[in-house]
Amino acid sequence: KIELAKRVKTLTPSTTLAITAKAKEMKAEGYDVIGLGAGEPDFNTPQHIIDAAIQSMEAGHTKYTPAGGLPALKKEVAAKLKKDQGLDYEQKEIIVTSGAKHALYTLFQVLLDEGDEVIIPIPYWVSYPEQVKLAGGTPVYIEGSETNDFKITPEQLEESISDKTKAVIINSPSNPTGMVYSKDELKALGEICIARGVLIVSDEIYEKLMYGENKHISIAEISPELKAQTILINGVSKSHSMTGWRIGYAAGDSEIIKAMTDLASHSTSNPTSNAQYATIAAYSGSQEPVEVMRRAFESRLDIIHAKLIEIPGVTCIKPQGAFYLFPNVKEAAKITGCKDVDQFVERLLTEEQVAVVPGSGFGSPDNIRLSYATSLELLENAVERIMNFVKSNQ
Numbered sequence: 234k235i236e237l238a239k240r241v242k243t244l245t246p247s248t249t250l251a252i253t254a255k256a257k258e259m260k261a262e263g264y265d266v267i268g269l270g271a272g273e274p275d276f277n278t279p280q281h282i283i284d285a286a287i288q289s290m291e292a293g294h295t296k297y298t299p300a301g302g303l304p305a306l307k308k309e310v311a312a313k314l315k316k317d318q319g320l321d322y323e324q325k326e327i328i329v330t331s332g333a334k335h336a337l338y339t340l341f342q343v344l345l346d347e348g349d350e351v352i353i354p355i356p357y358w359v360s361y362p363e364q365v366k367l368a369g370g371t372p373v374y375i376e377g378s379e380t381n382d383f384k385i386t387p388e389q390l391e392e393s394i395s396d397k398t399k400a401v402i403i404n405s406p407s408n409p410t411g412m413v414y415s416k417d418e419l420k421a422l423g424e425i426c427i428a429r430g431v432l433i434v435s436d437e438i439y440e441k442l443m444y445g446e447n448k449h450i451s452i453a454e455i456s457p458e459l460k461a462q463t464i465l466i467n468g469v470s471k472s473h474s475m476t477g478w479r480i481g482y483a484a485g486d487s488e489i490i491k492a493m494t495d496l497a498s499h500s501t502s503n504p505t506s507n508a509q510y511a512t513i514a515a516y517s518g519s520q521e522p523v524e525v526m527r528r529a530f531e532s533r534l535d536i537i538h539a540k541l542i543e544i545p546g547v548t549c550i551k552p553q554g555a556f557y558l559f560p561n562v563k564e565a566a567k568i569t570g571c572k573d574v575d576q577f578v579e580r581l582l583t584e585e586q587v588a589v590v591p592g593s594g595f596g597s598p599d600n601i602r603l604s605y606a607t608s609l610e611l612l613e614n615a616v617e618r619i620m621n622f623v624k625s626n627q
C-alpha cells in the first residue's frame with residue numbers, strides 16, 4: 234500500500250461541497266431537495282463575456298499565456314483597482330490566477346515556512362485553514378463574536394500576534410457571515426499590522442455584493458502604508474457570475490507577486506487563456522449586469538431574512554454583503570430535541586429535504602449557513618420547511 238504524504242492526512246474536504254454532493258445524491262434518488270449550500274451565483278455569465286471567449290478561441294488565442302496572466306488583462310485589473318479603489322498598481326504588482334482560491338493557495342505557498350502563523354478570524358471560509366496548513370503554516374484563530382457582528386477587535390488581533398505571525402486574513406464582505414468591516418475598523422486593525430510587521434491578506438471576492446447603505450472599503454485604500462502592507466485578493470467569480478471560468482488575481486508587493494508568478498509557472502503554467510479573454514470583456518464592458526445581479530440578491534435577502542427570524546429559536550444578524558445568511562440556531566436545535574446543530578442540519582436534510590451547511594465547518598458550531606443564490610420561490614419554500622420542522626418537533 235502506498236502511503237499518502239503527511240501533509241494531506243489531516244486535509245478535510247470542503248464541508249460546503251460535501252453537503253452539496255449529499256443533496257445532489259438525494260435529488261438523484263427522487264427526493265425533492267432544496268439546496269441552500271451553493272457558493273455561487275445562480276445567474277448565467279453575461280452574454281458579452283461568453284461572446285468574448287468564443288471570439289478569442291476563433292481568433293486562435295488557445296495557447297499558453299504568460300504565467301502571471303495576459304498583459305492586456307493585467308491592464309484591465311489595474312484599471313478596475315484604480316476606478317473602484319483609487320489604487321495604482323503596476324503590472325509587476327499583479328498576478329492573474331486560476332480563481333481567487335488559487336491566488337490564496339499560491340500566496341501561502343510562497344509566504345510560509347514551517348511553523349509560521351497566520352491569524353484567521355472565526356467564522357472563516359473553509360479553505361483558509363487548510364491552505365495555511367498545506368503550506369506548513371499554523372492557523373491561529375480569533376473568534377469574531379456574534380455580539381460584535383462576527384468581527385474581530387483590534388485588542389484581539391494585538392493579543393494573538395506572536396513573533397511567528399506572518400499574516401492575518403481579512404475577508405470583507407465575509408463568507409459565511411455577510412458582515413462588512415467599516416473604514417475605521419479596518420484602519421484600527423491595519424495600524425496594528427503595520428506596527429507589528431504583519432502582512433494583511435485582504436480577500437475582497439464579495440466586493441460587488443453590498444446591500445443597503447453599506448459601502449465596500451479595501452483596507453489597501455486607507456493609506457499608502459496599508460497598501461504596502463496588503464495583498465489584495467479578488468476575482469470575477471462572484472461579481473460577474475463566472476465561478477466556472479476560474480479567474481482571480483492578487484495585487485501587492487512586487488517581490489511577493491514575482492514569487493507567486495514563478496510558482497505558477499511550475500504549477501498552473503497560466504490561467505485558462507480564453508477565460509482570461511472573457512475577463513478582459515467582463516472588466517472593459519458594461520457593469521450593468523453586475524448591478525442587476527446585486528439588486529436581485531438584495532431583494533431576496535430582505536424577504537428571506539424577515540421570514541427566517543420568525544422561526545422559533547432562530548436569530549440572525551442581517552448581512553450587509555455577499556449572498557449568505559448565518560443564523561444562530563442553537564435554541565432551535567435544542568427545542569427540536571437535536572443534540573447539536575450538526576444533528577439539526579442532518580435532520581433538516583432527511584426530514585424536510587433542505588440542505589444547509591453546518592456552522593461547525595466555519596468554526597461556529599451554533600450557526601448554519603444558508604446561501605440565497607437560488608430563486609426566491611425555492612428560498613421561501615425552504616424557509617417554510619425549516620419553520621415546519623421546528624414547529625412540528627417542538
Ligand code: PLP
Pocket residue numbers: 272331332333334335358404407408436438468469470476479480481
Ligand atoms: N474567498 C472566499 C471568501 C470565497 O467564498 C470564495 C469562493 O467561494 C473564494 C475566495 C474563491 O473564489 P474563486 O472562485 O475565485 O476561486
